[in-house]
Amino acid sequence: MSIELNPQQSEAVRATEGRYLVLAGAGSGKTRVLTERIAFLIREKKISTERILAFTFTNKAAAEMRARVGKSIGTQSPPFWVGTFHSTGLKILRREAKSIGFNNNFAIYDEDDSLNLIKDIVKKKGWKLDEYPPSILRNRISRWKNALVTPEEALEKAMDAVEELQADVYGRYCRELKKCNAFDFDDLITRVVELFTVNHRIKERYARQFKYVLVDEFQDTNTIQMVMIDMLASMHGNLFVVGDEDQAIYGWRGAAIENILHFDRLYENTVIIRLEENYRSTGNILEASNALIVNNIGRKGKRLWTRKEAGDPIRLYYCEDDGGEASSVRDAIMSLLRGGYGRNEIAVLYRTHAQSRALETAMMRGGLPYQIIGGVRFYERKEIKDLLGYLKLVNNPDDDVNFRRVINVPRRGIGKMTLEKLESTAGEKNLLSAVRQPGFMDEFTPSNRERIESFSKLIAALQLKAMKETAYEVLSSVIDMISYRNYLAEDPATEQVRSENVEELLNETKRFSAYSEDPSLAAFLEEISLISDVDSLKGEEKVALMTLHNSKGLEFRAIFITGLEEGILPHYSSFDSDQEMEEERRLFYVGMTRAKEKLFLLCASSRMQFGNWTGNHPSRFLGEIPDRCCLVSGRSQTVDKKEMDRIMDDADCPADHDETAARRDSRFRVGAAVFHPSYGEGTIKAVEGTGTAMKVSVNFTGYGTKKFLASYAPFTFR
DNA sequence: CGGAGTTGAATTTTT
DNA sequence: TTCAACTCCG
Secondary structure, three states: OOOOOOHHHHHHHHOOOOOEEEEEOOOOOHHHHHHHHHHHHHHOOOOOHHHEEEEOOOHHHHHHHHHHHHHHHOOOOOOOEEEOHHHHHHHHHHHHHHHHOOOOOOEEEOHHHHHHHHHHHHHHOOOOOOOOOHHHHHHHHHHHHHOOOOHHHHHHHOOOHHHHHHHHHHHHHHHHHHHOOEEEOOHHHHHHHHHHHHOHHHHHHHHHHOOEEEEOOHHHOEHHHHHHHHHHOOOOOOEEEEEOHHHOOOHHHOEOOHHHHOHHHHOOOOEEEEEOEOOOOOHHHHHHHHHHHOOOOOOOOOOOEOOOOOOOOEEEEEEEEHHHHHHHHHHHHHHHHHOOOOHHHEEEEEOOHHHHHHHHHHHHHOOOOEEEOOOOOHHHOHHHHHHHHHHHHHHOOOOHHHHHHHOOOOOOOOOHHHHHHHHHHHOOOOHHHHHOOOOHHHHOOHHHHHHHHHHHHHHHHHHHHHHHOOHHHHHHHHHHHOOHHHHHHOOHHHHHHHHHHHHHHHHHHHHHHHHOOOOOHHHHHHHHHOOOOHHHOOOOOOEEEEEOHHHOOOOEEEEEEOOOEOEEOOEHHHOOOHHHHHHHHHHHHHHHOOEEEEEEEEEEEEEEEOOEEEEOOEOHHHHHOOHHHEEEEEOOOOOOHHHHHHHHHHHHOOOOOOOOHHHHOOOOOOOOEEEEOOOEEEEEEEEEOOHHHOEEEEEEOOOEEEEEEOOOOOOEEO
């Protein structure tokens, strides 16, 4: 990248007052603009650091931004506000929790904790879990929260009996959270907005403080985040947002692309700046990316250009199966390494985590060190969640969810029946405090009484430790006191991996306790509560494997994108919606534009999915990439790209030789009642196509009509 | 209460 | 294929 800022970048850095929408193409130096702008505010405009607020997409990006600004102004760690929406919300709530009736040592429930809470509520209502899948309820509740709908309003607006029950669960869920003195993920943002709405004095205090508000990755903000931004920038009106509508890939999570498309309509006098010079990729990569993305309709439009040379052609590999694809990737990486590439300059991207398995196998066979970002995430592993459960309970004794989680881990002879009795006897009280109430345990048999009380004493001892010792010391004590290592040894098959993970967690707390200003348990729990996968990407000498979503914001000298097949990228779920199809295209675009020098695209004609083989056609997106940028190779030498495109065009025709069960299955008929694990009850409205191409349209209450490929949709019939 | 064994369901992406 | 949840028995 050039040292000097180009004219557009320079304008974006120096024009400080008012509203700015910066449309920054991939690799156009947007991070640099953001950091230079903040440095400019501090250095030239003499703005005091705590009056600047910046939002980033990950914690890692936040840390980087702070470090880069620090470097630019010559301060170690300048204390301006920078973080994700969630971590900023958390920071505000820690200070203000009292005014909305929470104790400020509240816990943060991750997805798993909330799901357990919902399961528990459903069970207590006597419902069968498979009739009311907790994940559906969680989604529904999350949507209500993000739309700022209270449980009471949800109940009023309920259209049918099912929605009434869901609203009822929503109400109970909120009350339980309050009782456990906990916030869930959504609360970290919605509660701030709620607080600001109810209490104008507090809102104004923050709005006055933040003279300058900056937002990175603006295309992936959702409606409520926009409300939060608007509130925080309401006093001074200096709002600077940077984004790229072509890189919006979180629509499925509620990101509102309208935020960026209509920003200038929302705020009069918005200045729009376009950054279109790409400093990252070579000519061929850029040309191919441009050619791909023009196929999308919903965009503001810009065309990236570069001074760089065309560089190497994009390599296209047609492979026989996923194993062949994986070994092609590995062999190509080996040759890059011989050519002087570092392992950490290479990344392999895929659409779904499930694709990583074949890649891992190939990497292991080739003795190639790799690192998976995401997958079964570290903090979601059973052994980690068990230990964190203890830590959370010690930190917040009202945490009933984690009380239930750990009371019988390792087994203490407190089973289902005893726990149920404990809960019903406790009534409205929190479990641990109930147990500690004089006389409460009289209801129980002596052996149960003994077991529960010793658990309570164990927690009490740990609580005492947590008051004066570091997170590391508390965790070590937990592991010793419950003989957790012996417990892991009971299952030799998993012992090694699990012990390694436990040691890793210990190392993590040790590092934290040594370097953090506040080494306490509470501080540690807060730190890890919002951690994401990319945050853990260290500069290690390993090839990185990750999903396309996880690659956002990163860059590598060489990029491999695998599984470029119809049904994988684009994914099946996007087939019936133009908007979702465009999001798939953007996802591919994000992946391609991560590459600085070399880009490898791979597809396989068959793939092991779920224990059986499926035949796949090459992705339609490959047909959108100009031939002149590409060099095609692969096992089927006789089949060139044009031929593949032709085959792909035929994909909609019924494959008469390949009649699947779906075709013969007369259950797929209009009017049939089906059940889908994510959308619940639905009715088939239309059936079209035959064989593997057979699609069914299903109408779900609350979700509208969705279209599925019959042979893949996880339906059950009623 | 806890373990072994069986059954059935699952794969889209995650702050 | 793999994993979680459920059932049944000691």
